[in-house]
Amino acid sequence: AQKVTQAQTEISVVEKEDVTLDCVYETRDTTYYLFWYKQPPSGELVFLIRRNSFDEQNEISGRYSWNFQKSTSSFNFTITASQVVDSAVYFCALSEARYSSASKIIFGSGTRLSIRP
Amino acid sequence: NAGVTQTPKFRVLKTGQSMTLLCAQDMNHEYMYWYRQDPGMGLRLIHYSVGEGTTAKGEVPDGYNVSRLKKQNFLLGLESAAPSQTSVYFCASSYERERPEQFFGPGTRLTVL
Numbered sequence: 001a002q003k004v005t006q007a008q009t010e011i012s013v014v015e016k017e018d019v020t021l022d023c024v025y026e027t028r029d030t031t032y033y034l035f036w037y038k039q040p041p042s043g044e045l046v047f048l049i050r051r052n053s054f055d056e057q058n059e060i061s062g063r064y065s066w067n068f069q070k071s072t073s074s075f076n077f078t079i080t081a082s083q084v085v086d087s088a089v090y091f092c093a094l095s096e097a098r099y100s101s102a103s104k105i106i107f108g109s110g111t112r113l114s115i116r117p
Numbered sequence: 118n119a120g121v122t123q124t125p126k127f128r129v130l131k132t133g134q135s136m137t138l139l140c141a142q143d144m145n146h147e148y149m150y151w152y153r154q155d156p157g158m159g160l161r162l163i164h165y166s167v168g169e170g171t172t173a174k175g176e177v178p179d180g181y182n183v184s185r186l187k188k189q190n191f192l193l194g195l196e197s198a199a200p201s202q203t204s205v206y207f208c209a210s211s212y213e214r215e216r217p218e219q220f221f222g223p224g225t226r227l228t229v230l
Contacts, residue, residue, distance in 0.1 A: 033217050033218075035218060037221075043205070043223065043224050044221065044222075044223050044224065045160075045207060045209075045221035045224075046221075047218050047219070047220060047221075050216075050217070050218045091159060091160070095217045104150075104162060104165065104175070105162075105217070105219060107159040107160045108159055109157060109158065109159045110159055
């Protein structure tokens, strides 16, 4: 069975600090996808990134970076020089690329990130 | 493009009442999904559809029905609302299996008294 664990329920840092959000996943499949979504206080869910299981290359997008390590089943998300606008709930998610035709995604319980001015 | 839209944004029901939530997407996505979000529980899949005229059960389907009569629309129905169905409901859509990222609507906040 697939499972996504975000052990950090809440994190609070001062603006400009770096912060890493942890994500650990479980799956028996060899081919799968990992995602991060952001849910700001306004409530919408914003897609941030998708990573395929066969691509362990880390990715950087501006102040955001993602570290995918299959050996530890982790897909961590780092925000560098955090800003107040980064305050949100962040969800890590997993989808198995099975024979089924639907891309069902399993979400973690989320990490609430608060950036203090 | 409007992306994924949901109607209504807010609704208050009394126990036993029925209602339908409408989801529409203009991205020509094949797959559509309904989730509910409850505090501390992340998102849980209610029902999903892999194409026009098809539906399937997700993780928490009891008390809900869905229909996908048109590719761009996915309806979620509550036949007899219960307080346990108080939640925020999100619709999402995705293009294909090889591009499985889902794009979400703004959500519907439903309260059942």
